[in-house]
Amino acid sequence: MKTLALHEIGEVIRKVRKDRGLRLEDLADENISPATVSNIERGVAHVSPEKISYLLEKLDLPMHKLPEMLVQEQEELKKVKFKLLTIATLRKTGFIDEALDLLEELNLEESHPYIAHAYYFKAKCYMGKRKWKQAERALYNALRISQQNPYKENNMEAASYLLLGLISYYRNDIEQALEFTNNGIEAFVEDGENRHIKALLYRNKGVYLQRTGRITEGIQLVHEIWEQIPLMDDIGTALGFYWLRSEFSRLSGLLDEAIEIATEGIEISRRNKQYDSMCDLWTVLGSVYTAKKEWDLAETSFKMALKLEGKFPEDQRLTTVYTRLGILYMKQGRNENAYGALEKAIKYAEKFNDTSRLSTSLIMMGDLCQIIDKTDEAISHYQKALEIAQKQGYKEKEFKAWFSLARCFDGKDEQEFQNCMRNMYNVKKEFNRKEVEFLEESI
Template sequence: MTTLALHEIGEVIRKIRKERGLRLEDLSDDNISPATVSNIERGIAHVSPEKITYLLEKLDLNMHTLPDIVQNEEENLKKIRFDLLAIDTLQKIDSFEEAIKRIDALQLDDTHPFAGHAYYYKGKCYVSKGKWKQAERSLNTVLRISQQHPYTEFNMEASSYLLLGLILYYQNDLEKALVQTDNGLKAFVEDGENKHIKFLLYRNKCTYLKHLGRAPEGLRIVQDIWEEISSIDDISTRLSFYWLHAEFLYISGLCDDAIFIAKEGIQLARRNDQYDSLCDLWTVLGSAYTATKEWKMAETALQIALQLKNRLNDAQRMTVVLAKLGSLYMQQFRYRESHQFLQEAVEAADRIGDNPRLTTSLILLGDLCYTTKKVDEAIHHYEQALALAKEFKDPQKEQRVWFSLAKCFEGRNENQFQECIRKMYISKGNDPRMGFEYLIDQM
């Protein structure tokens, strides 16, 4: 018997046992244990053919009639595969309630070969709805089922770790998000299906490393898999690696290389009408030109990114563009334009509830006010940013704000100055990455 045949036979035995209301123990005796019955139902390959034949006889089944039963069961499985395809499509078009309703209507128990898929799609729906606890429960069920099931060809386990990492990322727990993503990479089966999951795991890992300020590590990963990205069939995923590569090169000070990769990515994105990626790549191109003080090209790049506003699926991108334009103009002493764009960045981030970028934009606006001698306004913006950094547990930005507040109070209020210095050091505020460039790189 092949592994696939064993799997099909096991599913038939499981279904018939359930239909007759029998427990595993009801089929066990001195010749066959409940564990062996369970292994047969799950298609475990090391069970002897004699045990399978014995169990079939106990159920009044034989190998002659089994092909017809297996064929009927295969038809049922085919229908469920189709239902799951419909459910996945409903999730992608944001019909989450209808998708969950259809999943529940399938009524698959945990031993069904597609039970993991059903829980996975339910978890995806809950992630899209921002219901983290329900999503975690569904995905942890997938992990439990996947670890018990002998078939890993669908990469359900790796896919679930991918989503669990995203859930933690959305809750600003980047370190744990990284752990779950690494779990997904370890669980990934190279010769299995859903090969794109590996690249999504690497993409997310690099994104988390970027936000954690670990650019060298992220750059090594991107460079290690760079020769493989041409095999990625999803163009938006492929382009995300162009953006990450250019971003890590820019952060690492390799601006000429970043400019080359960004331009290459822009050509690919332009040919495929990928406007989100175009925005990301023009933005990092603007960042690289800003770093090399090629002001005119930096402004042009960021202005082109700004022109893509009405073509974007994700409004968060525009907050980044506005903030980078504001910081560019600040470095050029064009303070009125800087204030305009930084104020727009604050309003845009606040409007969509993008708290990490709202925090960054407020800090930059505070920097501008401090630079233009509007210290009271600077303190106001810094205190707003500090409240957000504390609320959303962002210690690096909290350190940066304490440092900035200390500058504001120096020579004005000695007690406040000393308190800020103390808080800055408590939160490891002497981190050399606190500066302006580090802050804008984390957007």
Template sequence: MKPVHIHEIGESIRKIRKERGLRLEDLADKNISPATISNIERGVPHVNMEKAKYLLSKMGLEMSDLPDLIVDDQQELQNFEFELFTIETLQGIGKTDQALERLEQLEWDDEHPLAATVYYLKGKCYSSRKQWKQAEKSFHHAVRLSKKDPENNIGAASYSELGICRYQQNDLHQAVYYTDLGIQAYRESGERPQFKYILKKNKAVYLERLGRLTESLKEVQGVWENLTQIKQAEVVLGFYWLHSELLRKNGLTDESIQIAREGLELARLNHQYFIMFDLWTVLGSAYMNQKNWNKAESCFQMALQLDGLFSEGKVFTTTYARLGLLHMVRKEWDSAGIMIEKAVQNGEQHNDAPRLTFALLVQGDFYRARYRWEDAIDAYEQALQLAQHHHYKKKEYQALFRLAECWENVNEREFQKCMKSMYRVQQELQNEEEDIREEATI
């Protein structure tokens, strides 16, 4: 008979104990403690096999009974795992209610080998429903239990989802924090290898939204040579969009256009309409940098043609705002006003603080260009409040600078107030950059 190891028998013992309605304390005596029984059930390797044999005898079992029990348990575990695989597919195709219903029908507890995965899938379902508190609670449970088997990378996946939850609630700093924890938790030799690059892409996106462009570009460039290793087209194309946007913001317009066009061809071939929308928008913005207004407008209009082909309506905020800027350059004021108003309304509708802050700054620029000073100040102050509330330091500085321009030669007190606030924000930004440099050298 093949030797039976302690890690193979623990789940079988736990299952039999549960079926008989016994507690750990019910089996404990002067020869074996509840803690030792728990260690046996969890397959802790340092447990003495004689203790396991003693526990089996107390339960009326022999070592010779174990192979058949283990085979039955393994088959049951495989069936459970397949059910989770099916549920994850349902959640992925938008059948959230069905996925949750099937999760609720499962029989399991926190000691089950796949309990972390169950919590992870529950979190994904709640996240799809935008039930953030329930989602985050489930992901934290998944992280806690995943430490029993870190090779499954459920911990890394759950940290990734916690970052997304925070991002969706406009908390970019916490999004970066959780994503960093996910990168640290990821096991190279483990399961779910896609999360290695998902985590890196998400971190780069959050950094870009915070205006930390150098750090974001570093993350992208660190992955760029390995894109062929990534199996998910959506993740690959996300890197294309992000690389193009960062190159554009750093003044490398020709390179930005090249990357965007390569990404668009990949997106077209893979029918990835959501990323296609982002790529058309960044391409239009790059052409605006070149003052190629006709190509820029064509790109933005192409992006808007994709309306209805994906569900993420919040992304339209940026495209409307940039199209409004294009109309402003051409002095097409009526069209500019309509587009910018759409941008603000869309940002408000989707409670998307980063994009809404940008749209409000553009709206302030529009009103200032039309000499509507009170309206301009109101838009800038709304942008300032949003930036301060969510700790978007660079956008806060931009809003203060524009307000100072409005108050100059009009209200010296308000002008000086803005200047002092700008100095404070600049100091905070400087301190953040110094902290980042220190972390990089540790």
């Protein structure tokens, strides 16, 4: 028997046992254990054909009747799959409570072939309501079941890791997000179902690498998957790679390449009305032109990104647009415009609890306040950024905040100045310790 045939036979045996109200233990005897019965139901390949035949005899299930029973079982599974499709559509279109009600009505047992899918969709519903703990519990259940199931081709394990990574990202734990995503990539079955999961895993990994400043790793990842982009069935995911490549090109100084990729991506997103991707790509373009000191093109690019506000659900990306626009205005000496842009950046970052972007925006606002001689306000912004950086472990931003505070106190409050310098030293010492540990581990 092939693995798939074993899986299907196991589904029939499980259904017959459940219909008769029998437990695993009720079918066990001196010849077959409850664990073996469970393995047969789950389609574990190493179970001997003799054990399967023995169990079929105990249940009075002749082998010649199995094809007919398999057809019946598959028809019932199709109905469940249809309901899951309905649930997924309701969730995607914003009817989350209705989707959750339908999931409860399904009331699938823990041994049902689609129970991991049910937990997965429940997690997506809770994520839509930003109920991270409930979503996490549902995903750990999906993960547990999919890891126990020898039939890996549905890629539910990889999909569960994908969403766990997203939850960690929304909680500002980028390192944990990377770990979950790498687990998902490792668990992905190439010839299995839900092949779009692989592209999502790689795209998300690229985003996390960008957020942690790992430019070389990010460039390598994007180049590895670039030729597969035309084969992706989701245009939003494909455009995510256009944004990643243009952003990594910008960060590595390949400005002309960044312009070429971003422009191509904007054309694709415009034709397909992908407004969120269009916003991202115009933002990259604005940042590139800022680096090239082409101020008019930079401002036009950022304003094009902001014209898309309201075309997609509000999220953290608007923080980036307003922060980079504020930086542009600061470089031009347009301080009043810069102040207004950075105020909006801080507002959006606070709204979405985006601590990484919030700390950056606060530091930039502090720098601006120093320029316009609002030292007390600058100190307040730096202290808020420092508190976030210390709480979240953003060492580079903590160092920057201490340095900026030292600049505020220099020549005005010697004690505070020395305190800032001491803390800068302590942060730098922590950097050096980690560098030594890295070198020792790489020997």
